[in-house]
Amino acid sequence: MRIVPVNLNEKSYNIYIGHNLETTIIDFFKAQKYSQKALIITDTNIAPLYADSVKDLLTKAGFNAKIAIIPAGEQSKSLSVAETLYTQAIEQGLDRKSPIIALGGGVVGDLAGFIAATFMRGVPFIQMPTSLLAQVDSSVGGKVAVNHALGKNLIGAFYQPQAVFMDLEMMKTLPTREISTGLGEVIKYGFIYDHDFYTYLTEHQQEILQLKPEALIHIIARSCEIKADVVSKDECEAGLRAILNFGHTLGHAIEKETNYAVYNHGEAVAIGMVGASKLSFKLGLISQDVVDKMCQLLANMNLPLKAKNCDAQKIYQDIFHDKKTVNGKINWVLLEDIGKVCIKKDVPEKLVKETILEIL
Template sequence: MMRKVDVALGARSYPIVIGCGIMDELTAFVRQAGYSPRGMIVTDEHVAPHCAARIAACIARAGVQAEVAVIPAGEQSKSLAQAEQLFTRAISLGLDRKSPIFALGGGVVGDLTGFVAASYMRGVPFIQLPTTLLAQVDSSVGGKVAVNHARGKNLIGAFYQPDAVFMDLDALQTLPAREIRAGLGEIIKYGIICDADFFAWLEAHTADVLALAPDAAAYMIARSCEIKADVVRQDEREGGLRRILNFGHTIAHAVETETGYARYRHGEAVAIGMAGAAQISAAMGLLSSADAARITRLITAMGLPCTAEGVTADAMYADLFHDKKTVGGRIHWVLAACIGRVCVRSDVPEDVVRNTIAGLCS
């Protein structure tokens, strides 16, 4: 089964193709796109041995010779230094303004490659080929590309939409269980922010979700992409509504900063952040204790953490003010009013935040 989700952004609209064995669709897309005959595939050292040659051959059949650039795996590669190396590689290959750059890998590869594509010659074509569940339902959709700074995550970046996203479900079969769970953190988020029925479906199908049963995987990925695509369609550049996609992320980014982006996968940090956001929502009188408990229960059922190790409450609190969602010294919290609906508040008392963070520090 193949599913298609359209991200409707006028002239910047693009398709998301989801399914098994979708390389023919990728070849057909590249063949008709009008690209220059030279391109580049950016991937990491873990993904490259599994599928880089196959993807390069697929693209070559469409008339584009794409050289493979392999970066070190891990969050440390999402840096200006690594971006500069890719700029140099692109120049050495003679890439021009119509040369496509393909991101083959997880969120780090996608964010870094998108940043390079947005900047090289003021913007060249960019195609996402996400290979992790987390990247498929989160970073590959929506056009937010960035690298990190020592003082915070994703502080240097742009809004730059891909030409297309191709999600091969076969790639998920090689993922370790922990990587699958990391993707589920973002999937749970979509139910909380927009779709109570989807949240209930996740509660009822936990076993199939964890096993990546084909029908369950195709449905939850497509539904997550539909929700994100609809939010992005209404607010491409995070002027208002798009903030709801950051539910759980304010605390998550503090967890990642304090643990050097090494202890937790992004989806695990988001799970901790969602548990904290649910607690703050309840403390503010927005969310019922029953719904807060449902959120924590589903996070736990999916094998994700609700508390953080290796952090301190004071350092976590200080980190909150380096987050992009903090404007004029005020933190814009995305909080849950119920499962399926959230709001943005900037009036959360300091003691509520500090008490919540203290409870998250195990």
């Protein structure tokens, strides 16, 4: 088992990564001063696979746990679904020390975290991410949210979990596409922060795609270490943390324009990273070789490089609804080299529109 600490002073916590974490989970819950009633939030895909076994673990730790099941998919990240979960929490008698456990992918984690942050002004929150994407991205760092019709993650909070448990046994049930969508975010970490990690990804592509345990634990742990390092320096996205949004400005717009039904988050981010790298090249920040290396690695990991059935003008309009837009200026996260990024506010409209056309 690998343990990655997230250092946030009194809000610090550990990420546990490995196989068969049952004893670790039971020991953690026994050691906490939580109320005995707990709520496990999961979705229709994950519930049949793991909900009962997690409930059994909590029972062994002395808890009376209930399971709340939401429909799988991005559409569940809404205020209406959140209201049904608040109702269940109230009906089941949860109090301010009752833990809420997110068992699922990024949608479940974001939604359950939003419930934990706002129910009774905040209750204990534990992440048990089941997808590679959630393990390397949304479960780490404490950003929780629901979507609005006009944009993704516009209603949310910064709310840290008290622990994250990543049991890699759960990876065995993931479809191939879900592995690739997680790799979109993994590749991002190499390009924004760590050239050596990028090199590792290029040299171990087959071991990663075949889910070899050593390669899998390394890429998850290193991704978590990078994100934890960034978050510990800038928890609430005042500056440095913005680099984690590389590829997300265009990626979120693509997700919105395809109604969150065509591309998984990591796939949309991959296309967005291609766009951001092309924009970086147009601004003279990087060479074409860096763009080519990104496209090659993404393609090798079965990720898309272009979006289908999107309108360029609508994509352009959508990027101004992005959370990273301030006073009408988009904070573009752009490449200066593999492992190094910068943030630019005054990118010419003409270059942005050219780039959008090139990724459609």
